[in-house]
Amino acid sequence: MKHEQKHNPPMKYGMAIDLDKCTGCGACMVACMSENNVPFKKDESNKLDSITWIRVYKLTNGKSFPDTEICYLPRPCQHCEGHGGHSPCVSVCPATATDYSQETGIVSQIYTRCFGCRYCMAACPYHARYFNWWDPVWPDGMEKSLSPNVSPRMRGVVEKCSFCFHRYQQAKNKAYLDGERRVPEEAYQTACTQACPAGAIVFGDLNNPTHKVHQIVKPDPHNGNKSKNPRAFRLLERLGTNTKVYYLSSREWVRRAGDNYLEHEKTGQVSKPHH
Amino acid sequence: MDSALIPKGVKRCPMWQFLLGLGIVGAVLAWGVYAMLLCWFKGLNQTNMNDYYGFALWIWADLAVIAVGGGAFFSGLLKYIIGKDELKNIINYAVLIGFICYSSALLILAIDVGQPLRSWFIFWHANVHSMLTEVAFCLSCYFSVLTIEYIPLILENRQIDKVPFFHNLGHNMHETMAVFAATGAFLSFFHQGSLGGVAGVLFGRPFSFREGLLIWPWTFFLFTWSAAAYGPCFTLLITWITEKVTRKKLVKDNVVELLAKISGWMIFTYTIAKICDTTRWANITAPGLGQTLADFYTGTAFYGYWILFAEVVLGGLVPAIILISAPLRKNPVWRVTAIILAVLGVSLNRWVMVLQVMAAPVMTFDQWILYYPSWQEVATTILPVAYGIILIMISYRYLPIFPQEAELNPIDDEPEVEAVADAPADLEPAKA
Ligand code: SF4
Ligand code: SF4
Numbered sequence: 096m097k098h099e100q101k102h103n104p105p106m107k108y109g110m111a112i113d114l115d116k117c118t119g120c121g122a123c124m125v126a127c128m129s130e131n132n133v134p135f136k137k138d139e140s141n142k143l144d145s146i147t148w149i150r151v152y153k154l155t156n157g158k159s160f161p162d163t164e165i166c167y168l169p170r171p172c173q174h175c176e177g178h179g180g181h182s183p184c185v186s187v188c189p190a191t192a193t194d195y196s197q198e199t200g201i202v203s204q205i206y207t208r209c210f211g212c213r214y215c216m217a218a219c220p221y222h223a224r225y226f227n228w229w230d231p232v233w234p235d236g237m238e239k240s241l242s243p244n245v246s247p248r249m250r251g252v253v254e255k256c257s258f259c260f261h262r263y264q265q266a267k268n269k270a271y272l273d274g275e276r277r278v279p280e281e282a283y284q285t286a287c288t289q290a291c292p293a294g295a296i297v298f299g300d301l302n303n304p305t306h307k308v309h310q311i312v313k314p315d316p317h318n319g320n321k322s323k324n325p326r327a328f329r330l331l332e333r334l335g336t337n338t339k340v341y342y343l344s345s346r347e348w349v350r351r352a353g354d355n356y357l358e359h360e361k362t363g364q365v366s367k368p369h370h
Numbered sequence: 371m372d373s374a375l376i377p378k379g380v381k382r383c384p385m386w387q388f389l390l391g392l393g394i395v396g397a398v399l400a401w402g403v404y405a406m407l408l409c410w411f412k413g414l415n416q417t418n419m420n421d422y423y424g425f426a427l428w429i430w431a432d433l434a435v436i437a438v439g440g441g442a443f444f445s446g447l448l449k450y451i452i453g454k455d456e457l458k459n460i461i462n463y464a465v466l467i468g469f470i471c472y473s474s475a476l477l478i479l480a481i482d483v484g485q486p487l488r489s490w491f492i493f494w495h496a497n498v499h500s501m502l503t504e505v506a507f508c509l510s511c512y513f514s515v516l517t518i519e520y521i522p523l524i525l526e527n528r529q530i531d532k533v534p535f536f537h538n539l540g541h542n543m544h545e546t547m548a549v550f551a552a553t554g555a556f557l558s559f560f561h562q563g564s565l566g567g568v569a570g571v572l573f574g575r576p577f578s579f580r581e582g583l584l585i586w587p588w589t590f591f592l593f594t595w596s597a598a599a600y601g602p603c604f605t606l607l608i609t610w611i612t613e614k615v616t617r618k619k620l621v622k623d624n625v626v627e628l629l630a631k632i633s634g635w636m637i638f639t640y641t642i643a644k645i646c647d648t649t650r651w652a653n654i655t656a657p658g659l660g661q662t663l664a665d666f667y668t669g670t671a672f673y674g675y676w677i678l679f680a681e682v683v684l685g686g687l688v689p690a691i692i693l694i695s696a697p698l699r700k701n702p703v704w705r706v707t708a709i710i711l712a713v714l715g716v717s718l719n720r721w722v723m724v725l726q727v728m729a730a731p732v733m734t735f736d737q738w739i740l741y742y743p744s745w746q747e748v749a750t751t752i753l754p755v756a757y758g759i760i761l762i763m764i765s766y767r768y769l770p771i772f773p774q775e776a777e778l779n780p781i782d783d784e785p786e787v788e789a790v791a792d793a794p795a796d797l798e799p800a801k802a
Contacts, residue, residue: 143422143423143739186497188497189492189503189506190494190495191495191496192495208488208491208495209485210484210485210488210491211414211483211484211488212482214425216421216424217572217727218572218574218575219574220574220732220733222422226421227484228419229413249485250484251484330733331733333658333659333660334574334576335573336574352735354734355576355659355665355732355734357657357662
């Protein structure tokens with residue numbers, strides 16, 4: 096077992112989303128909602144308090160026709176690692192209702208422990224966290240098709256994308272029963288990855304060189320998580336959130352939209368975080 | 371009717387006037403309680419907060435009342451630890467105001483959280499890395515200290531004091547008050563600081579993020595400092611308002627001026643520290659995170675540079691200079707102007723650290739998000755004000771809050787006769 100651990104660094108589940116492939120169809124949003132029992136509200140007209148664990152943003156290059164370009168950017172929770180699990184949201188929750196798993200690199204949320212102070216939401220620069228302002232509502236008949244693997248959330252607590260963690264637990268149980276200690280890549284895939292018709296979302300263990308996601312972003316072990324793929328970037332990287340969702344684009348303006356840069360700075364020029 | 375309960379040697383308004391006042395403020399209180407119940411039973415969908423604006427009016431109100439309630443701990447520190455004995459004539463009121471502010475803060479928090487019945491998880495599942503955990507622990511402990519400081523005042527009520535046990539208890543509590551003042555100052559240092567830390571540690575929000583000393587961002591020290599500086603101004607402001615309402619002088623000028631002078635110097639040094647902090651943040655911290663000062667102050671018409679000017683100059687330097695300068699400080703008009711500016715200044719600082727932080731976009735494709743509170747939020751924010759006024763009215767009427775009142779407002783030496791003379795006019799019809 097010790098020997099195994101030596102050769103198996105802890106897993107670091109992450110995602111690569113190719114923005115040049117994403118068509119903005121929203122299949123990932125729908126898949127995520129139904130997979131994770133994401134609730135509805137009676138009145139969905141105000142989107143500022145709707146829950147969408149993965150949200151597709153529409154970005155434009157700001158130029159007028161005919162030079163206008165559009166890019167769709169799906170944003171699940173970025174599962175920030177921060178420094179040693181000191182992600183923006185985890186470190187502020189007073190009741191330890193959210194946690195960074197050193198085993199998987201997944202940021203979890205314990206709904207029954209959350210008491211709704213919303214400090215994690217204030218801390219998350221990606222707006223990846225959602226508060227249950229309303230009691231969950233299910234369209235007639237839909238309650239019968241809710242997933243039994245994911246607990247529905249009550250009013251007054253915060254929720255967010257979990258990288259479909261219940262799927263990891265199932266895959267891990269099966270792997271252990273089969274006598275394996277690592278979850279095979281295909282055994283644990285997120286719902287949004289599977290639903291994406293363009294194949295824009297790739298999910299797996301960033302630390303495992305056999306996983307596709309690793310090969311796409313090729314994290315450099317000698318330089319933290321910094322991507323070596325010239326198309327890859329992370330959202331707000333210079334804040335030091337150390338996210339595990341990588342975006343890919345060959346378009347400069349899209350990469351530039353990923354972070355704040357001063358006028359004279361070039362994209363990818365990430366200064367040392369100050370904390 | 372209640373003349374037996376009123377402290378000796380002072381005069382109070384007739385009962386009907388008192389009850390009328392209570393009734394009016396009580397109606398406002400009832401409106402707030404109704405809104406509070408709506409929030410508890412229907413949920414926070416009664417507010418206009420949303421997923422982009424999860425911290426809003428309440429958190430500002432919470433931070434603001436705690437800042438201005440800082441007068442209690444700082445006056446206590448000055449009187450009991452540093453030995454400014456003149457302040458004994460205002461310390462009772464400072465404690466009462468602190469008690470109101472802190473109980474209000476706890477009430478606001480109980481309305482603000484999504485699952486109030488689970489609030490105890492903050493103690494049970496405490497995350498020691500969270501600034502909010504430190505706030506919760508220190509706030510609860512400090513509220514207990516303020517309660518202990520307020521109890522001897524209640525025991526000094528004329529009738530309660532007649533009971534030997536309560537008399538002795540009150541006396542003994544007075545004797546040990548220095549210990550509680552010291553404990554209060556220690557607790558306040560941490561929870562005021564942690565409230566600053568709540569904003570300062572948000573490294574995902576460059577507008578509020580600050581570098582720092584050890585585990586604390588600069589805002590930790592700035593918040594403690596500002597509460598000590600501005601809190602006494604609030605004590606003075608409420609004292610001035612009470613004097614206007616009662617049409618009596620309640621505290622001698624030398625006491626007011628001493629507190630004003632100390633407050634002035636504290637505000638002055640705080641403002642210098644705040645300017646240094648802002649300069650470093652604007653030139654080093656924010657650019658290091660890819661943003662400039664203009665990003666935070668030019669996005670909307672509302673959140674402009676005027677805020678920075680109002681906070682630092684109008685709410686900082688101006689009141690500091692007025693309160694430091696002896697001739698200006700001695701002039702009641704200038705002094706009160708400075709005190710009002712100071713209270714507005716510290717409230718604006720807390721506003722910025724809560725609402726502007728939430729409004730400013732961080733992702734390049736985000737927009738500024740503006741927010742206006744729902745009536746339920748406004749009502750529940752006014753609720754503590756009404757509660758505070760009621761507590762002050764009752765305390766002022768029945769407890770010896772102002773030791774100098776009798777001396778400053780001598781009355782005919784026949785209070786009993788007067789009470790009897792008053793009674794038929796006010797009370798007999800009611801009895802009949
Ligand atoms: S994206 Fe937001 S919610 Fe997700 S780990 Fe990062 S800070 Fe936390
Ligand atoms: S990983 Fe799972 S939970 Fe997260 S956005 Fe995708 S489908 Fe939703």
